[in-house]
Amino acid sequence: MSTPDPITPVLxxxxxSPRSWSIDTYxxxxxxSSLRTAFAAHPDQLIQLVKxxxxxxxxxxxxxxxxxxxxxxxxxxxxxxxxxxxKYLVINADEGEPGTCKDIPTMMADPHALIExxxxxxxxxxxxxxxxxxxxxxxxCIRRLRAAVREAKDAGYLGRDILGSGFDxxxxxxxxxxxxxxxxxxxxxxxLEGRRGxxxxxxxxxATSGLYASPTVVNNVETIASVPAIVAGGADWFRxxxxxxxxxxxxxxxxxxxxxxxxxxxxxxxxxxxxxxLAGGMKDGVPLKFWTPGGSSTPxxxxxxxxxxxxxxxxxxxxSMLGTTAVQVFNETVSVPWAVMKWTEFYSHESCxxxxxxxxGTYWLVQVLxxxxxxxGTTADIDMMVDVCDNILGRSFCALGDGATSPITSAIQYxxxxxxxxxxxxxxxxxxxxxxxxxxxxxxxxxxxTGAHA
Amino acid sequence: xxxxEGNPETNSPAPVTPTERHFPAPAEPSPVSPVFDELTRQxxxxxxxxxxxxxxxxLPLLHLVQSVEGYVSTDGIRYCAEALDLTTAxxxxxxxxxxxxxxxxxxxxLVSVCTNTLCAALGGDDIYDRLRTHLGSADRPLRHEExxxxxxxPGSITLEHAECLxxxxxxxxxxxxxxxxxxxxxxxAVELVDALRxxxxxxxTRGAPLTDxxxxxxxxxxxxxxxxxxxxxxxxxxxxxxxxxxRGVRLAEENGWTAPAMPDEPPAMxxxxxxx
Numbered sequence: 001m002s003t004p005d006p007i008t009p010v011l012x013x014x015x016x017s018p019r020s021w022s023i024d025t026y027x028x029x030x031x032x033s034s035l036r037t038a039f040a041a042h043p044d045q046l047i048q049l050v051k052x053x054x055x056x057x058x059x060x061x062x063x064x065x066x067x068x069x070x071x072x073x074x075x076x077x078x079x080x081x082x083x084x085x086x087k088y089l090v091i092n093a094d095e096g097e098p099g100t101c102k103d104i105p106t107m108m109a110d111p112h113a114l115i116e117x118x119x120x121x122x123x124x125x126x127x128x129x130x131x132x133x134x135x136x137x138x139x140x141c142i143r144r145l146r147a148a149v150r151e152a153k154d155a156g157y158l159g160r161d162i163l164g165s166g167f168d169x170x171x172x173x174x175x176x177x178x179x180x181x182x183x184x185x186x187x188x189x190x191x192l193e194g195r196r197g198x199x200x201x202x203x204x205x206x207a208t209s210g211l212y213a214s215p216t217v218v219n220n221v222e223t224i225a226s227v228p229a230i231v232a233g234g235a236d237w238f239r240x241x242x243x244x245x246x247x248x249x250x251x252x253x254x255x256x257x258x259x260x261x262x263x264x265x266x267x268x269x270x271x272x273x274x275x276x277x278l279a280g281g282m283k284d285g286v287p288l289k290f291w292t293p294g295g296s297s298t299p300x301x302x303x304x305x306x307x308x309x310x311x312x313x314x315x316x317x318x319x320s321m322l323g324t325t326a327v328q329v330f331n332e333t334v335s336v337p338w339a340v341m342k343w344t345e346f347y348s349h350e351s352c353x354x355x356x357x358x359x360x361g362t363y364w365l366v367q368v369l370x371x372x373x374x375x376x377g378t379t380a381d382i383d384m385m386v387d388v389c390d391n392i393l394g395r396s397f398c399a400l401g402d403g404a405t406s407p408i409t410s411a412i413q414y415x416x417x418x419x420x421x422x423x424x425x426x427x428x429x430x431x432x433x434x435x436x437x438x439x440x441x442x443x444x445x446x447x448x449x450t451g452a453h454a
Numbered sequence: 455x456x457x458x459e460g461n462p463e464t465n466s467p468a469p470v471t472p473t474e475r476h477f478p479a480p481a482e483p484s485p486v487s488p489v490f491d492e493l494t495r496q497x498x499x500x501x502x503x504x505x506x507x508x509x510x511x512x513l514p515l516l517h518l519v520q521s522v523e524g525y526v527s528t529d530g531i532r533y534c535a536e537a538l539d540l541t542t543a544x545x546x547x548x549x550x551x552x553x554x555x556x557x558x559x560x561x562x563x564l565v566s567v568c569t570n571t572l573c574a575a576l577g578g579d580d581i582y583d584r585l586r587t588h589l590g591s592a593d594r595p596l597r598h599e600e601x602x603x604x605x606x607x608p609g610s611i612t613l614e615h616a617e618c619l620x621x622x623x624x625x626x627x628x629x630x631x632x633x634x635x636x637x638x639x640x641x642x643a644v645e646l647v648d649a650l651r652x653x654x655x656x657x658x659t660r661g662a663p664l665t666d667x668x669x670x671x672x673x674x675x676x677x678x679x680x681x682x683x684x685x686x687x688x689x690x691x692x693x694x695x696x697x698x699x700x701r702g703v704r705l706a707e708e709n710g711w712t713a714p715a716m717p718d719e720p721p722a723m724x725x726x727x728x729x730x
Binding site: 009016021034042049052096097098100104108135136137139144147172174175177178193194196197212231234236237241249251252254255261262263278330346349350 | 702
């Protein structure tokens with residue numbers, strides 16, 4: 001099979017068209033054409049099609065989308081059990097992971113692609129109500145989506161008996177109110193139910209007990225916007241891009257110290273070297289220091305990882321995660337401890353407070369990092385941070401806590417010397433807790449304080 | 455016979471019978487502020503009708519009361535609680551969880567500066583620090599969510615630092631009333647807030663023409679202000695894709711790069727999986 005071009009616009013292919021967000025432009029460019037194909041098929045065939053395509057969730061975790069849809073219990077005719085309950089589709093458009101900026105341009109430029117994807121998906125999982133949970137700060141996306149829903153309804157693509165298929169669907173565009181944690185799917189569901197956005201204990205998973213304790217699929221914007229193209233092009237076409245286990249095109253968001261930051265839709269598996277080539281290289285030629293492959297919750301990588309294929313497997317093999325392919329590039333002028341401190345302040349601010357490891361851990365990590373950046377760190381602080389991270393990772397309620405440890409542990413892994421240099425550059429440190437080792441202080445006449453000279 | 459005063463055994467004063475203490479009764483709850491007029495009540499019903507369960511309407515309702523009063527007041531909380539048959543404690547718990555609900559009166563405009571790592575590295579911290587002293591003073595810089603000017607009065611500005619605003623390719627960014635101003639510098643930001651204080655409404659880089667925080671909160675709740683000078687169509691139009699957003703697709707166009715061609719007709723659907 002021939003190698004696809006470096007950039008493969010599928011989701012972004014309409015973005016240059018004038019008034020790309022209007023239904024006129026959208027339908028002229030083959031929009032809503034997948035609906036008739038979809039309605040002619042049995043819903044289970046659509047689920048199988050998405051399974052065959054190998055589409056994986058674009059929201060960060062990369063869970064196989066078709067499999068997620070297949071988990072929805074369907075009515076077995078008994079009228080009892082979870083299959084008899086109404087099913088729901090919820091779109092996670094609460095984009096907020098630092099570095100991630102792909103869903104907002106998607107909804108801004110091409111809201112109908114998402115609406116069409118919602119219709120096909122809802123038909124496949126037999127949902128008659130779909131909510132698009134959009135981050136409140138993404139106001140213009142909310143306007144565009146609401147206008148798109150109105151247009152689609154007027155055109156008969158939403159509402160009762162869509163295109164004579166007998167299938168009904170209502171879509172509500174729901175504005176969030178500013179909470180990063182609501183990007184976590186169960187927190188999003190609680191928020192959508194009018195509660196504080198705090199994650200739920202899993203299991204039960206949303207597939208059986210989601211919105212209003214009914215079977216629910218929660219998918220990312222980019223995932224669902226990919227669905228119409230899969231219906232129109234088929235699984236083999238979709239698989240002609242990307243890699244075996246991570247097929248398809250993906251919007252890579254490149255930001256930071258590069259010449260031309262922006263959105264580049266490439267087949268999964270492109271490397272940072274390839275992306276930098278597209279984005280015109282490092283800004284002003286200042287060398288690369290560190291970067292994130294998919295947002296701040298994915299462990300940092302360095303210049304030695306330029307050739308790591310950026311798909312789910314490649315990023316994992318390099319010790320990181322693909323996340324949301326939010327490639328944030330930092331050059332040599334940026335201090336690693338400072339960057340990690342800023343990220344940790346973010347996690348501490350956004351921790352919902354439900355579980356202790358995350359709530360307390362992120363708070364204290366900020367204190368340690370802030371004093372280190374102030375020039376009052378000790379070498380013991382590095383070990384303490386690793387220890388605290390170890391007590392958060394895998395012990396917190398949801399992935400926010402895990403994500404909070406990623407920048408810290410990866411920064412210490414690759415840039416321990418920079419932390420040590422920062423500490424060594426400020427040797428005259430005296431903190432009350434360092435004086436706790438009174439014996440040592442007395443023995444050495446106060447000069448050999450714990451850690452300060454290490 | 456009369457006993458002497460006090461207890462003869464111990465000669466201590468007679469035990470005092472406990473008296474009932476009177477606590478001041480809570481003030482009569484005031485009727486919900488009259489600002490929640492008939493129109494607001496009508497809108498409340500409309501919002502509730504959108505959802506399978508009424509409580510889902512709480513977040514939009516809080517946006518609605520914020521659009522009426524400029525912040526979420528205790529009256530606003532009571533209004534939401536009554537509309538959804540919840541307790542005020544339940545509504546307060548929600549209102550205090552989310553950063554977009556402000557618990558004290560805000561300025562005409564809300565300026566949010568992204569100070570997350572990437573924006574900060576590219577100048578976001580400098581912008582925020584400068585705006586703090588510019589809108590406050592060098593001795594007394596504005597605090598997070600503090601307002602310059604009398605809240606609600608024309609030209610008043612509430613300043614806040616925001617977490618990642620999901621526009622990292624356009625860093626450093628700030629938002630005014632949640633409309634994007636991309637690729638900012640310290641000078642452009644100072645110019646922007648000065649224009650706001652003069653009563654001007656600079657055009658955002660992306661999004662609709664600038665209005666004010668209350669109008670925008672009403673839009674978040676799902677309504678457009680009939681009296682607004684900017685009509686609904688114009689609110690949806692406006693520049694949307696930044697140069698940065700379409701860089702990839704433009705590069706593809708220039709080089710003739712495309713995705714592999716789709717088959718002319720959608721391929722046959724996979725066979726219906728057998729029921730287990």
